[in-house]
Amino acid sequence: EYNAVVSEKAAESNNLVQDKYITISLTRRSIEEARTYFHRVDADLSKTFGQLDSGARPLENQDRLRIFHDFFRPGEEEFFHFDLSDAMRKGHDFRNYICPDSxxxxxxxxxxxxxxxxxxxxxxxxxxxxxxxxxxxxxxxxxxxxxxxxxxxxxxxxxxxxxxxxxxxxxxxxxxxxxxxxxxxxxxxxxxxxxxxxxxxxxxxxxxxxxxxxxxxxxxxxxxxxxxxxxxxxxxxxxxxxxxxxxxxxxxxxxxxxxxxxxxxxxxxxxxxxxxxxxxxxxxxxxxFRVQEIQDPGGIYCGVNAVSKNLLVCNRKKLLNPHGFILGVSGSGKSFTMKEFITFIALSTGDDVIIIDAEREYGDLVRALRGEVIEISPNSPHHINPLEIARGYGAGENPIAMKSELLMSICEQQMGAGQLGAFQKSIIDRCTANVYHEFIKSGGTARQPLLTDWRSEVKAQPEREAQEVALASELFIEGSLNMFAHETNVDIGNRIVAFDLYEMGEQLKPTALTVTMETIQ
Known part of the structure; x- marks a missing residue:
């Protein structure tokens, strides 16, 4: 169906390939002077077209001959072949390769x-x-x-x-x-x-x-x-x-x-x-130049150019920064466009698709694409362990320090901004290192620590601040919102994963987002 839609849109465009060439001719006393001038012009043109988000490059002899061959011998574009050294050896003129029959x-x-x-x-x-x-x-x-x-x-x-x-x-x-x-x-x-x-x-x-x-x-x-x-x-x-x-x-x-x-x-x-x-x-x-066409090889269909009516085929992975936004007024089709992108990526690439679904609108699509929907809520059977360390986690950084920072962030969300002092941070860091001691010692073969293990370690500390941290963390570790205090029981390794945060209340949504981002990382 998608192929039919894209084919129909392609048929509405003019399907023309336009080549634009700038030919500069000048009179100079010697070939050296001309070369110096052209060298400067090449740099100037490349720079100026770069300011227009475009580009210009000098053509080789082969490319120039191809232009004339395609004009003089229409329908024979694919048969063009010219080897200068071979032509010189045979004594052939380059014009023989491009001239028409009559x-x-x-x-x-x-x-x-x-x-x-x-x-x-x-x-x-x-x-x-x-x-x-x-x-x-x-x-x-x-x-x-x-x-x-x-x-x-x-x-x-x-x-x-x-x-x-x-x-x-x-x-x-x-x-x-x-x-x-x-x-x-x-x-x-x-x-x-x-x-x-x-x-x-x-x-x-x-x-x-x-x-x-x-x-x-x-x-x-x-x-x-x-x-x-x-x-x-x-x-x-x-x-x-x-x-x-x-x-x-x-x-x-x-x-x-x-x-x-x-x-x-x-x-x-x-x-x-x-x-x-x-x-x-x-x-x-x-x-x-009236419009910029975007037709990247290996890209996905992103709509129709409003001016030229040609397809927009974009491969964001080729950009310096591949991030993107979908913006529009209510009812203009932002969610539909996003679902369309997800479907195209799932069908035409081998890329991973990770969705943070705050409004519960991508679940059906993800299930249809045989992905994994992870519902994060107090009533859900799905659990994620935020303390889990997978292979490659941290990409060269200290994973224990990163987990310590995660727990500081979660505790600060529960205690309120600015309530987490230096004493509490030191206790959190010490306890985090303690609960990973066995796991690190075994080379990653021992059981992954849970939040309950971490809270028990905090409670065992003698400082008064440790009891404050333990009390603040009770709600989301042993209280009614303890969905993060269990071992992971969902398939994080699936190619298409949606994290459903629809049932998270305002109180716990920041914590859920923090844990979700940690899981994705």
Whole structure:
């Protein structure tokens, strides 16, 4: 049933795998200078993407060739194999391993092997772009390559260019006014177009000089591939419709399909001159990152991504800190989600599942999964001995000292905060060491001590404080709440264990939690 649920959820998502590459191309005098620059850029990109909780790594030649092989030979992805030393020995060119069977470029499309493709470019931009456009284009369920070419202009050049442009506009306005004055029209206002150009140019210069913006030349190209020309035309119409929704116009590159394809592919080439001037802020809208996908190998299903509708498959064990919370308003399904997680972990991993069940809501599930439900209450037949020392307990620390600390904690809960003084703590520590004497001496083969043994040892001490400790501990050792003063009679070794604390009153619940945590440890 769970497989059916997850399969149904997976079918609702677009099931697309998106690869995002950053290609940096530059001109340098020598290969050494270029290597130094790229080495610095690698470190900067890794650091900057790390701040976005993402990551970037440089690609090896093998990975780069695989990108082109997968594009030029669709359907043959699994057959890619390239060994550089083997190719050199045979005298083969690396292009033989990635090139398609045939390529032919037409006016408005190209043929690639048995498929057809088309290159589009972003002709007209909207006044206000949203980041939705790039993500919607990326979500289109076809083999598609979307490329955003960005050419940063040095700020000094950009400022000089804008100052020259503003000077030109002011000259146009001055000439227009001279022309009006010569016609004795001294009250005419400057035309709207010139006024708008002047305001926009000044705003652009202000962005560059005071708001620390950069001038960019941007160019958006899309290559999409289909099995037939009819399908290609339909896909082109869909992509153009997505652009029109955002008030942008995509057009086909007429007689420039080859140059367009070389621009779109991650060679780092710019073969078409369709750039548009943008500031840093405007360019940032052309952002392919809109949502973080979580799909860890070996993880469990945690729901559906609200933005992309893809499955969230999370393996918390791969995190630095694998703790998690389930938060939500009442009735939103927190308990159900927790039960779902427990079921997934039980069915798909070999991990232990330990549940502290304060509201008695996991018992039925644990029994159905053949786990052990341990009811901790005055009326329960189940008993846990908090003084039991299992193999490996303490992980290198002194187990007697840890048990002494546990008993101090329990006694303080019964006597009240701050009531346990140094005398009482010394007595508790001495008695704890005494009751474990035989057990330690036998190398762990003797009977495990019980709380009743410990209380008898406390009563045997001559100090007055010892009698106070014995009296305070009477309630949960020999009184009506003595469920911890017996030998353990439940299967703690079961893979799935639930500790049911539902019937514990407020008075003893802290003690029950302390003993439960000790048992788990």
């Amino acid at each position: 390529m032919q470029f037409k006016a408005d499309h190209f043929e690639l092997g048995g498929q057809v493709g088309r290159v589009l470019f972003l002709r007209e931009y909207a006044s206000y772009l949203k980041d939705e456009m790039i993500s919607k284009l990326s979500d289109f369920s076809r083999n598609l390559m979307l490329s955003i070419d960005i050419l940063p202009i040095p700020t000094s050049e950009a400022v000089k260019e804008m100052q020259a442009r503003i000077l030109g506009i002011e000259s146009d306005i001055a000439r227009w006014q001279q022309k009006q004055n010569s016609s004795n029209n001294f009250t005419a206002s400057v035309p709207y177009e010139l006024e708008q150009l002047r305001a926009e140019s000044k705003e652009f210069l202000d962005d560059l000089s005071t708001r620390d913006q950069r001038m960019m030349f941007a160019n958006v190209t899309i290559v999409h591939v289909a099995d037939s020309l009819e399908q290609l035309d339909a896909d082109t119409e869909t992509l153009q419709a997505i652009g029109r929704e955002q008030l942008c116009q995509f057009s086909v590159l007429r007689y420039q399909q080859e140059d367009g394809m070389n621009t779109a592919l991650p060679y780092g080439l710019r073969r078409i001159k369709t750039t548009r001037t943008l500031t840093t802020e405007s360019t940032a809208v052309l952002m392919p």
